[in-house]
Amino acid sequence: MEFKISKGLIQELEQLIQNKNDQQLEVLLNDMHHADIAEILDELDFNEATYIFKVLDSEKTAEILLELEDDLRENILSRLSPKEIAEELDELETNDAADIIAELSQDLKAEVISELQDVEHAKDIVDLLRYDEDTAGGIMHKELVKVNENWNVLTCVKEMRIQAENISRVHSIYVVDDEDRLKGRLSLKDLLTTSSRTPINDVYIRKLNSVKVDTEDVEVARIMQKYDLEAIPVVDELGRLVGRITIDDIVDVIKDEADQDYQLAAGISQDVEADDSIFEHTKARLPWLVLALLGGFISVKVLGLFEGAMLQHGNLFFFTPLIAAMAGNVGVQSSAIIVQGLANNTLSGSLFNRLVKEVSLSLLNGLILATILFLGSHFLLDVEMIIGVIICVALISVIIIASLIGTFIPLLLDKFGIDPALATGPFITTSNDICGILIYFSIAKMILGF
Amino acid sequence: MEFKISKGLIQELEQLIQNKNDQQLEVLLNDMHHADIAEILDELDFNEATYIFKVLDSEKTAEILLELEDDLRENILSRLSPKEIAEELDELETNDAADIIAELSQDLKAEVISELQDVEHAKDIVDLLRYDEDTAGGIMHKELVKVNENWNVLTCVKEMRIQAENISRVHSIYVVDDEDRLKGRLSLKDLLTTSSRTPINDVYIRKLNSVKVDTEDVEVARIMQKYDLEAIPVVDELGRLVGRITIDDIVDVIKDEADQDYQLAAGISQDVEADDSIFEHTKARLPWLVLALLGGFISVKVLGLFEGAMLQHGNLFFFTPLIAAMAGNVGVQSSAIIVQGLANNTLSGSLFNRLVKEVSLSLLNGLILATILFLGSHFLLDVEMIIGVIICVALISVIIIASLIGTFIPLLLDKFGIDPALATGPFITTSNDICGILIYFSIAKMILGF
Numbered sequence: 082m083e084f085k086i087s088k089g090l091i092q093e094l095e096q097l098i099q100n101k102n103d104q105q106l107e108v109l110l111n112d113m114h115h116a117d118i119a120e121i122l123d124e125l126d127f128n129e130a131t132y133i134f135k136v137l138d139s140e141k142t143a144e145i146l147l148e149l150e151d152d153l154r155e156n157i158l159s160r161l162s163p164k165e166i167a168e169e170l171d172e173l174e175t176n177d178a179a180d181i182i183a184e185l186s187q188d189l190k191a192e193v194i195s196e197l198q199d200v201e202h203a204k205d206i207v208d209l210l211r212y213d214e215d216t217a218g219g220i221m222h223k224e225l226v227k228v229n230e231n232w233n234v235l236t237c238v239k240e241m242r243i244q245a246e247n248i249s250r251v252h253s254i255y256v257v258d259d260e261d262r263l264k265g266r267l268s269l270k271d272l273l274t275t276s277s278r279t280p281i282n283d284v285y286i287r288k289l290n291s292v293k294v295d296t297e298d299v300e301v302a303r304i305m306q307k308y309d310l311e312a313i314p315v316v317d318e319l320g321r322l323v324g325r326i327t328i329d330d331i332v333d334v335i336k337d338e339a340d341q342d343y344q345l346a347a348g349i350s351q352d353v354e355a356d357d358s359i360f361e362h363t364k365a366r367l368p369w370l371v372l373a374l375l376g377g378f379i380s381v382k383v384l385g386l387f388e389g390a391m392l393q394h395g396n397l398f399f400f401t402p403l404i405a406a407m408a409g410n411v412g413v414q415s416s417a418i419i420v421q422g423l424a425n426n427t428l429s430g431s432l433f434n435r436l437v438k439e440v441s442l443s444l445l446n447g448l449i450l451a452t453i454l455f456l457g458s459h460f461l462l463d464v465e466m467i468i469g470v471i472i473c474v475a476l477i478s479v480i481i482i483a484s485l486i487g488t489f490i491p492l493l494l495d496k497f498g499i500d501p502a503l504a505t506g507p508f509i510t511t512s513n514d515i516c517g518i519l520i521y522f523s524i525a526k527m528i529l530g531f
Numbered sequence: 532m533e534f535k536i537s538k539g540l541i542q543e544l545e546q547l548i549q550n551k552n553d554q555q556l557e558v559l560l561n562d563m564h565h566a567d568i569a570e571i572l573d574e575l576d577f578n579e580a581t582y583i584f585k586v587l588d589s590e591k592t593a594e595i596l597l598e599l600e601d602d603l604r605e606n607i608l609s610r611l612s613p614k615e616i617a618e619e620l621d622e623l624e625t626n627d628a629a630d631i632i633a634e635l636s637q638d639l640k641a642e643v644i645s646e647l648q649d650v651e652h653a654k655d656i657v658d659l660l661r662y663d664e665d666t667a668g669g670i671m672h673k674e675l676v677k678v679n680e681n682w683n684v685l686t687c688v689k690e691m692r693i694q695a696e697n698i699s700r701v702h703s704i705y706v707v708d709d710e711d712r713l714k715g716r717l718s719l720k721d722l723l724t725t726s727s728r729t730p731i732n733d734v735y736i737r738k739l740n741s742v743k744v745d746t747e748d749v750e751v752a753r754i755m756q757k758y759d760l761e762a763i764p765v766v767d768e769l770g771r772l773v774g775r776i777t778i779d780d781i782v783d784v785i786k787d788e789a790d791q792d793y794q795l796a797a798g799i800s801q802d803v804e805a806d807d808s809i810f811e812h813t814k815a816r817l818p819w820l821v822l823a824l825l826g827g828f829i830s831v832k833v834l835g836l837f838e839g840a841m842l843q844h845g846n847l848f849f850f851t852p853l854i855a856a857m858a859g860n861v862g863v864q865s866s867a868i869i870v871q872g873l874a875n876n877t878l879s880g881s882l883f884n885r886l887v888k889e890v891s892l893s894l895l896n897g898l899i900l901a902t903i904l905f906l907g908s909h910f911l912l913d914v915e916m917i918i919g920v921i922i923c924v925a926l927i928s929v930i931i932i933a934s935l936i937g938t939f940i941p942l943l944l945d946k947f948g949i950d951p952a953l954a955t956g957p958f959i960t961t962s963n964d965i966c967g968i969l970i971y972f973s974i975a976k977m978i979l980g981f
Binding site for chain 1: 564566573574600756757758759761778779781782785786789790792793794796797798799803804805806809812813816817819820821823824825826827828830831832834835838841845846848849850851852853854855856857859860861863864866867868869871872875877878879880885888891892895896899900903904907911912955956957960961964968
């Protein structure tokens with residue numbers, strides 16, 4: 082059953098904080114899951130949240146820290162001494178600790194690291210800090226179970242017991258050679274059914290997926306999904322086993338990647354959230370609006386070219402937003418399909434076939450829409466027949482061109498190693514607006530001859 | 532290391548198929564992962580793919596079937612007899628088998644089920660077919676390990692060995708009472724360190740997250756992510772343990788949900804893929820384009836209201852696409868943030884605060900953009916000062932209104948239980964286009980008095 086925050090609970094907590102009733106606070110919160118407590122702290126004001134944080138013991142608060150919204154975490158950390166932060170980090174898994182350290186200022190970072198009590202743990206954390214956060218190295222844990230290929234089953238089981246103590250989920254036992262190079266994996270079942278003097282060399286499975294430290298995180302996600310893996314080992318340039326990535330790390334990668342693509346499609350960069358500051362939102366949104374505005378300048382210029390039509394055929398101008406909107410919408414549809422196909426690796430067949438398909442699709446949609454438009458312009462909007470014909474021809478042409486642009490641009494960006502998701506949203510709508518208007522008036526000019 | 536399909540490999544396979552060299556085909560493919568073989572089959576033509584499928588044994592082909600693109604799977608299944616399909620399904624886990632059966636025609640479904648060899652397995656599959664595919668029941672497996680609270684540790688270990696045989700990943704051992712009601716879970720560690728005559732009742736953990744069969748799949752995903760669970764038990768209305776959901780099932784749910792939101796934002800319903808038929812694409816895309824077209828009719832009508840301005844201030848009409856585009860872009864940005872906030876459950880604070888924030892943000896963005904527009908209109912586009920003032924005032928007003936509409940509509944839809952993602956994309960751009968144009972010309976009319 083899931084926990085829901087009630088107003089009553091929040092009021093009760095606020096009351097207890099006001100009365101400095103630490104004992105009752107502990108009783109109330111100690112039984113709760115850390116993710117629930119984090120949710121509660123996010124609802125309280127900053128001083129109250131900090132108060133509760135200091136009441137609870139570090140085993141619990143370390144986990145809570147990971148679940149807090151960025152702002153609150155930053156705030157709380159700023160009220161802790163380097164030693165107190167180090168105490169929290171000592172409780173965490175290496176990659177979670179490294180993620181939190183990475184958010185600290187340069188000076189504080191060094192101080193916190195020097196205060197870490199567990200030397201092995203500290204070494205692992207420092208090691209992880211070296212990797213780019215978007216790579217396998219950046220998301221891997223140091224916690225894993227490994228055994229030497231030259232050991233026998235008995236040594237192996239003993240060593241495993243020691244190593245497994247700090248690991249919540251074992252998943253796999255990795256086999257390495259004397260140089261720590263990854264050789265394969267052991268199945269727990271085989272291990273338990275083999276005589277204890279058998280050398281590991283005789284029982285381990287040589288076939289094993291692994292990724293390099295510098296493999297991109299989205300690539301790791303793709304591999305783990307494709308092969309349905311719950312964990313994958315990470316090796317360095319020399320093939321040495323340096324870490325492990327589990328499926329729950331990948332869930333975050335998939336979620337982040339999807340959120341980012343969604344935002345890009347909406348003209349938002351930088352991964353902002355609803356509760357981020359106005360300044361951060363402006364930074365993420367304004368560039369795309371400026372781009373759209375500059376595109377707007379061009380559309381004004383283009384329309385200016387056809388000023389001559391205004392006297393005789395002024396109502397042509399009434400249709401510009403309609404044509405521009407249709408071009409924009411069609412372009413976004415086409416590009417979204419391509420961006421998603423690229424992301425999910427489901428695009429097959431040649432570029433030519435793809436373009437032929439888009440054109441056929443656009444022709445079909447265009448004919449249906451043009452019929453509606455023709456009837457609508459005649460019966461609802463009362464325009465002359467010739468204008469009706471012009472907007473219909475323009476609509477079909479615009480839809481075809483817009484879908485080609487929408488298909489082609491993300492493919493082109495991808496070819497040059499640029500994120501194709503950049504092509505969706507404002508970029509496609511703006512360029513299609515301009516093209517759409519240009520095509521529309523050119524056709525009108527050809528037919529009416531102004 | 533990941534597998535990459537080479538042209539050479541495809542040619543080799545095609546050659547072997549032509550020569551009917553089944554033995555060599557088996558040698559070549561037997562060592563490959565089923566996900567890789569599925570990828571290869573997707574690249575071959577249909578007859579070749581079917582040929583290979585029939586060469587391999589059903590243990591392998593069953594897994595391949597799951598990984599194929601929908602079209603190819605449908606095609607291959609149509610060439611198999613009910614008995615052959617049943618043989619494939621006997622190899623699969625219950626929920627994978629149920630997913631495939633669900634795709635079959637009504638008649639074939641019954642025939643295939645009657646051909647299933649393993650009666651228990653068949654019962655489980657039929658049971659799963661009852662549930663809606665978007666619920667916990669629809670994504671759960673029947674495979675799990677459960678023990679009775681009244682057993683002792685020894686019985687328990689014996690039973691577990693039998694049950695675990697068919698399960699690739701144990702994750703958790705669930706404890707039930709005599710009525711099969713879920714009571715808690717057992718940790719493997721406790722089980723192994725407890726004397727064998729201890730009753731389970733003394734050692735099991737009573738605290739346990741579970742979901743109901745009719746809980747929505749996205750809700751299950753949220754709970755598992757929040758509490759960082761690798762598996763969660765599913766109970767029926769009476770609290771009886773009926774299945775289990777593992778994190779890899781959830782990865783698919785998250786991915787599908789994200790893809791769907793992304794497509795809705797781009798004006799595509801029904802979850803199509805690049806390689807689906809033109810007809811399916813039309814069905815998914817056309818409704819949104821018709822909506823946009825009808826919105827376009829309204830914008831034509833609105834512009835017609837201001838026909839009087841055409842003689843004296845014709846260049847006002849040159850700016851309509853610019854204003855409409857800005858309104859659309861701002862609206863999409865605002866709504867995307869809200870849709871994502873709702874999906875990720877990160878919206879906090881009151882509606883009023885949110886609207887105040889959006890207005891401040893829009894005012895900031897609007898002032899910057901208006902400055903650029905004013906300078907641009909003066910130096911680049913050469914319009915009169917008064918027109919420059921009008922479009923700048925209009926731009927700021929339009930941006931504020933558009934962002935309010937973009938914020939408000941998804942929140943409203945969500946309140947009425949409608950997917951807020953429907954509000955993004957064409958719906959928001961179209962309504963904001965119309966509002967934008969109306970505001971723009973109303974301001975112009977007020978100032979210029981035409």
